[in-house]
Amino acid sequence: MHGAGNDFVVLDLRGRSEPTPELCAAMSDRNTGIGCDLVLGIEPPRSPRALISYRIWTSDGKTSQQCGNGARCIAAWAQRTGLAASDAFELDSPSGPIEIISLGSHTYSVKLPPPSFDPDALPLHGFKQQSPPYSLETPEGNVIHFGIVSMGNPHAVIEVQDLKGAPVKTVGRLLQNAPELPDTICISFVEIVDPDHLRLRVFEFGAGETLACGSGACAAASYLMQQGRVSRDVSVSMPGGTLQISWPDNHQAPITLTGPTAFVFEGGFAYATI
Structure with missing residues (x-):
């Protein structure tokens, strides 16, 4: 599916x-x-x-x-x-x-x-500040700025101006291997098209870059909603399709994710160790 x-x-x-x-x-x-x-x-x-x-x-x-x-x-x-x-x-x-x-x-x-922006929810380690943006320096001396969101699983959100040229693979691996962050973290790169529309690419824990990530779309959208920079109901376009994210307020309201599903095929899988 x-x-x-x-x-x-x-x-x-x-x-x-x-x-x-x-x-x-x-x-x-x-x-x-x-x-x-x-x-x-x-x-x-x-x-x-x-x-x-x-x-x-x-x-x-x-x-x-x-x-x-x-x-x-x-x-x-x-x-x-x-x-x-x-x-x-x-x-x-x-x-x-x-x-x-x-x-x-x-x-x-x-x-x-509801999303959580509490550093202890991820958890984060070794940061003096308790609010975003958080910063890490790469081995080359570049500084990465990001926000953090827990959707039950941990996410880092990086805002970019040019999503197509974003260093998804290199920065994604770098942050997943950073001792300050959990190794199960997903890295979302988000571009604001307008207040009702975001573009997103996600480097997922255990999978690398995927064509879409529902929790990543929720994390990126809620992070920007919390700052008042996008509307409370946004479309999130990803390489594999578009999802709709709605979150009415910054408190304990659930966040709603809407999108398509598809059955591709079904059958059995023959597996044997050699």
């Missing part, structure tokens, strides 16, 4: 064991496996109102706490299999319950927990 080009292998793990790191790596490989950004596993619900729960693994078998595009794909799976009897239902994500609304035409809205 994919959501705006962010692609997943979706496993029905009800009554089955979780995938090993070796199996995640084998399935994720785009040359010798299926190929995906992340592996999603569907399991029985953990809370009374949820239809199902799901977990998220990277290509090296590490777990992730949030994936907005993945949540929409799980919702689409739940509707297609008949588990969701209405267009409004709840799922248990790794970071807690989330509300889903099906809008038709394979489009879903997901209400995610």
